[in-house]
Amino acid sequence: MTITLYDLAGAEADRRFSPFCWRTKMALAHKGLDVEAVPWRFTEKDKLPSPNQGRVPVICDRDRIIHDSTAIADYLDETYPDRPALFGGEAARGLTRFVQNWTETVLHIGLIRLVLLDIYRHLGPGDQAYFRQDREKRFGMTLEDFVGDRAARLSSFRASLDPLRRTVERQDFISGKSPAYADYVAFGAFQWARAISDFEVLAADDPVAAWRGRMLDLFDGFARRAPAYGA
């Protein structure tokens, strides 16, 4: 049975850039589940299945609709316990939340100051108007101003990756010897940047870039095949 995923897309249908959808796509690949990833745009709220929260990721698995990447990960481990575990126990599930909270409060916040305008450039015309208005209201400045000093921000962004850097310098994955959901959460952020921006957020010799490379290699290069910039 194929699972349907509604997946945020740019002007090109195969440019998929949501960090939250990337978590879900990697989780589905980890479980070895068949998926149809349907392109969806910000302004197509009426095209999502009901109950409709107006956001992605959302998956349809047989007669179940599950919203939110975190709930989807829990659902997948509960529903498919015979397939490879995304967490591997209650302690790992709790600890994964810490990595997720670091990703959302440090990594996403840092990256958005580098790539917000590049997201805009990859949206279709209908989404562009919505996106500019929504984000300029949220951040209180133009998209151009929001990323205007990104070259100057780069070194502090890279420094903020120290916890991740030190971890993947000493073990292959955040989750240890094998990748698991915490890796997909952090990787989703880099995949977001990579999908829409040619601004290289990592130095080539950064251990974080080597880990990103290992993530891109997973599942026969599944994430590497997606339209993106750079490595």
Add this chain to the structure above:
Amino acid sequence: MTITLYDLAGAEADRRFSPFCWRTKMALAHKGLDVEAVPWRFTEKDKLPSPNQGRVPVICDRDRIIHDSTAIADYLDETYPDRPALFGGEAARGLTRFVQNWTETVLHIGLIRLVLLDIYRHLGPGDQAYFRQDREKRFGMTLEDFVGDRAARLSSFRASLDPLRRTVERQDFISGKSPAYADYVAFGAFQWARAISDFEVLAADDPVAAWRGRMLDLFDGFARRAPAYGA
């Protein structure tokens, strides 16, 4: 069989402030192992058991000498598998390293700018001279200058706790429903500050302070009974 732990002490023998030794003490309590925590000072390098690395924590368990808090945690889980697990699987062990790397690159670095001079004030006269010389050389300024702007640093320190804050706001412990080694690693940092400084690093209504309170309550208030300031 009682395990001997060499535990960093201040001028008062029962003021124990090493964040690394606190990890080990909490880990030993978690395993329910008997321990004799011997006070040790920076300048008593010749009093440590052989092989002597000149640092604490180090434990003696029967005929084994184990150095370094991380190696000690691994040793305890391997040697005492029938007692409560500090990790709970390989994924949790890997993820705990991320929390540890966050603790060492964000939490310790932030705290030391707030409390370094307070450590000095709690050392015996012999250690004070060593400590001032060593740390002033390392940081390239006087201890007084190093913490001189701590009031101004407090809000950015508190903001840097967001990953921890968001985690313990939504679950009781970093490791989920029950505390495990990742909690002891982060708690060790707060216990270090609390042991030697009356500078309150957390706001009273911070969810991180509530988590610290839960940690202080563990093992019949084991950590709360140690000489310290504040809550």
